[in-house]
Amino acid sequence: MINLPADISEKFRDKLNKKKQPDWISPMLAKLTHDVFSDAEWIFERKLDGERCLVFKKNGKVELMSRNQKELNNTYPELVRAFEEQDTDNFIADTEIVAFDGNVTSFRELQKRMHLKKKEAIESSKVKVFIYLFDLIYHDGYELDKLPLTERKKLLRELLDFEDPIRFTPHRNEKGKEFYQEACKKDWEGLIAKKANSTYAHSRSSNWLKFKCENQQEFVIVGYTKPQGTRKGFGAILIGFYKDDKLKYAGKVGTGYTDEMLEDLHSRFQKLEIDEPAVSGRLPSKNVHWLKPKMVAEVAFTEWTSTNKLRHPRYLGLRRDKKVKDVLKES
DNA sequence: TTCCGACAGTGGGGTCGCAAT
DNA sequence: ATTGCGACCCCACTATCGGAA
Numbered sequence: 411m412i413n414l415p416a417d418i419s420e421k422f423r424d425k426l427n428k429k430k431q432p433d434w435i436s437p438m439l440a441k442l443t444h445d446v447f448s449d450a451e452w453i454f455e456r457k458l459d460g461e462r463c464l465v466f467k468k469n470g471k472v473e474l475m476s477r478n479q480k481e482l483n484n485t486y487p488e489l490v491r492a493f494e495e496q497d498t499d500n501f502i503a504d505t506e507i508v509a510f511d512g513n514v515t516s517f518r519e520l521q522k523r524m525h526l527k528k529k530e531a532i533e534s535s536k537v538k539v540f541i542y543l544f545d546l547i548y549h550d551g552y553e554l555d556k557l558p559l560t561e562r563k564k565l566l567r568e569l570l571d572f573e574d575p576i577r578f579t580p581h582r583n584e585k586g587k588e589f590y591q592e593a594c595k596k597d598w599e600g601l602i603a604k605k606a607n608s609t610y611a612h613s614r615s616s617n618w619l620k621f622k623c624e625n626q627q628e629f630v631i632v633g634y635t636k637p638q639g640t641r642k643g644f645g646a647i648l649i650g651f652y653k654d655d656k657l658k659y660a661g662k663v664g665t666g667y668t669d670e671m672l673e674d675l676h677s678r679f680q681k682l683e684i685d686e687p688a689v690s691g692r693l694p695s696k697n698v699h700w701l702k703p704k705m706v707a708e709v710a711f712t713e714w715t716s717t718n719k720l721r722h723p724r725y726l727g728l729r730r731d732k733k734v735k736d737v738l739k740e741s
Numbered sequence: 742t743t744c745c746g747a748c749a750g751t752g753g754g755g756t757c758g759c760a761a762t
Numbered sequence: 763a764t765t766g767c768g769a770c771c772c773c774a775c776t777a778t779c780g781g782a783a
Binding site for chain 1: 745746747750751752753754755756757758
């Protein structure tokens with residue numbers, strides 16, 4: 411058992427604030443970047459594809475809270491139990507709850523579990539969950555926000571027993587680029603890069619960066635939706651790809667456009683309007699205009715979903731060098 | 742002067758749970 | 763039995779504004 415703050419090296423003593431344990435703290439959020447780097451002043455953690463969770467333990471009582479301050483205790487009773495059994499008390503930890511599909515964390519798998527509310531449904535659920543701890547924000551009367559990240563992680567590792575389902579989130583030093591290559595090869599969601607000496611900010615901060623492994627390919631534009639509210643031009647494009655000479659629907663892409671692009675594309679769509687869809691699949695029916703399959707768009711996304719649609723899609727631009735019939739599903 | 746953070750507003754896929762059809 | 767919708771999860775991105783750099 412370690413005793414705070416006595417075990418923290420002298421130079422960090424002045425960074426500790428004595429404070430009553432809060433019932434809620436806003437989580438630190440990472441910024442997305444497309445600029446992957448290596449840097450000796452940064453550490454790199456595996457990006458876990460699950461549900462963000464803040465763990466509060468106070469006088470033996472455990473509370474799991476979502477990013478939007480919803481209590482998760484009912485959904486994950488086995489995690490609550492695991493924290494109750496820990497000797498350490500009176501702390502706040504930052505975590506991610508995950509489920510696995512093979513060796514990779516799977517949001518798809520976790521979704522079968524995360525919305526369950528009924529006791530029987532949760533007890534009979536086959537989805538096994540784990541909770542990865544990656545930060546310690548408070549312990550035993552002291553706010554740890556102002557300690558450097560690496561000190562907070564050190565304390566975290568010493569304070570708790572890491573036995574399933576409770577797991578520590580390890581990191582690699584310096585070699586972000588190499589680690590990122592490995593991560594994508596292993597089908598991980600990506601990495602989180604963190605400035606090693608940074609404090610815990612209760613907001614989005616550029617001291618935490620997302621390096622996401624992304625997919626990118628062309629799709630045929632087969633329609634678009636009407637704009638809502640103050641939106642210009644159109645809402646989203648509907649896209650498809652060819653399989654066995656037939657156009658298959660692959661979902662919508664509604665972000666990545668400037669106002670100018672929305673208006674320019676919308677004006678190009680006018681000449682291509684048709685009454686019946688040129689694609690097959692489960693198609694949306696409301697507010698949809700169908701188009702002759704003539705235009706090709708480049709789209710980035712994180713992964714294919716179980717129904718062959720794109721997760722986190724965004725528009726990158728038009729491809730004029732590509733024939734529509736050459737647009738196939740690539741990954 | 743330029744850059745950056747915070748916010749609102751637009752858009753995506755998916756699940757559960759419940760009400761309406 | 764099927765469909766639609768809200769409430770939550772996961773988001774990406776643009777536009778705007780005011781203050782920091």
